[in-house]
Amino acid sequence: MITAENLRKTYGSKTAVDGISFQLQPGTVTGFLGPNGSGKSTTMRMAMGLDRPTSGSITIAGKPFAAHRAPLRTVGAVLDAGATHPGRTGRQHLKVLATTHGIPSSRVDQVIEMTGLGSAASKRIKSYSLGMNQRLGIAAALLGDPAVLIFDEPVNGLDPEGVRWVRQMARQLAAEGRTVFVSSHLMSEMAQTADHLIVLGRGRILADAPIQEFIDSGSDQRVLVRAEQSSTLMNALQAPEVTLRSIDAETFEVIGLDPRTIGRRALDTGVAVHELTPQKSSLEDSYMRLTGDHVEYRSGGSAGFEAGGQA
Numbered sequence: 001m002i003t004a005e006n007l008r009k010t011y012g013s014k015t016a017v018d019g020i021s022f023q024l025q026p027g028t029v030t031g032f033l034g035p036n037g038s039g040k041s042t043t044m045r046m047a048m049g050l051d052r053p054t055s056g057s058i059t060i061a062g063k064p065f066a067a068h069r070a071p072l073r074t075v076g077a078v079l080d081a082g083a084t085h086p087g088r089t090g091r092q093h094l095k096v097l098a099t100t101h102g103i104p105s106s107r108v109d110q111v112i113e114m115t116g117l118g119s120a121a122s123k124r125i126k127s128y129s130l131g132m133n134q135r136l137g138i139a140a141a142l143l144g145d146p147a148v149l150i151f152d153e154p155v156n157g158l159d160p161e162g163v164r165w166v167r168q169m170a171r172q173l174a175a176e177g178r179t180v181f182v183s184s185h186l187m188s189e190m191a192q193t194a195d196h197l198i199v200l201g202r203g204r205i206l207a208d209a210p211i212q213e214f215i216d217s218g219s220d221q222r223v224l225v226r227a228e229q230s231s232t233l234m235n236a237l238q239a240p241e242v243t244l245r246s247i248d249a250e251t252f253e254v255i256g257l258d259p260r261t262i263g264r265r266a267l268d269t270g271v272a273v274h275e276l277t278p279q280k281s282s283l284e285d286s287y288m289r290l291t292g293d294h295v296e297y298r299s300g301g302s303a304g305f306e307a308g309g310q311a
């Protein structure tokens with residue numbers, strides 16, 4: 001369990017994290033989203049004792065990171081996959097870590113097995129691909145068999161196979177009852193990985209909700225309609241709370257009515273309907289809507305899409 005209470009961090013006059021509170025549950029992957037500079041890494045660093053809160057607290061299993069006698073057995077983190085000694089082999093790196101943290105060296109082979117490092121474990125780290133480095137980082141995080149895992153941007157730069165592997169690993173670790181906290185810029189990936197979301201904007205919490213609830217809350221009800229006399233049906237559907245958007249001669253989109261109402265109205269007006277499809281909104285739709293005003297630096301585009309999209 002990770003608990004933040006009125007957590008705040010300022011750097012000079014800059015407020016990076018502005019008094020946030022949340023509680024992450026075991027058995028759950030919690031996704032951490034927010035535009036660039038919204039305070040995600042700062043929050044994760046404070047959780048790991050790498051930065052000190054200006055006020056408030058962030059605790060792991062009830063205590064700040066530094067107060068744990070065996071921190072690696074409590075929490076494992078991948079905050080910077082590059083922080084290794086390039087001349088060592090993966091196995092040597094893990095052995096050194098295990099020894100300095102009082103972890104039996106038999107655990108090294110277990111985490112090599114768990115993360116699929118295989119024969120790469122006996123090669124020097126400098127020869128590793130990004131994907132192998134990421135596996136090594138996760139192997140190191142798992143050494144102490146911790147109940148809490150923190151991954152900051154674990155899939156950055158990975159190929160699709162690597163991305164899928166990280167997702168499956170995160171899901172498996174949560175299924176084992178661990179608390180998994182993951183930040184990522186990849187919306188589609190987050191949608192497949194997380195059970196719960198925390199969204200930050202300029203250091204504050206914009207949303208803290210189960211992922212499906214978050215997606216539903218940010219979406220309008222949109223229905224795609226294809227009909228023979230589409231303009232007749234559009235006229236019949238007009239109402240103050242309804243938005244109609246023509247797509248082509250036969251097709252239009254309705255916002256604000258459900259498919260059943262549209263179908264009945266078509267029957268009443270004698271229009272033959274060929275298609276009536278509720279449009280699924282995506283995590284990205286809800287995210288963009290929520291964070292649009294909280295992007296620090298817009299990239300000149302009209303709706304801030306690029307700035308938010310990279311976030």
Ligand SMILES: Nc1ncnc2c1ncn2[C@@H]1O[C@H](COP(=O)(O)OP(=O)(O)OP(=O)(O)O)[C@@H](O)[C@H]1O
Nearest residue numbers: 011014016034035036037038039040041042043311
């Ligand atoms: N050591 C530091 N000194 C001064 N300002 C900092 C420091 N670390 C972070 N900041 C500022 O605090 C804010 C939050 O940064 P942080 O890196 O936590 O955001 P983030 O959400 O992780 O962003 P990104 O998605 O770009 O990694 C930013 O405005 C950043 O410039």
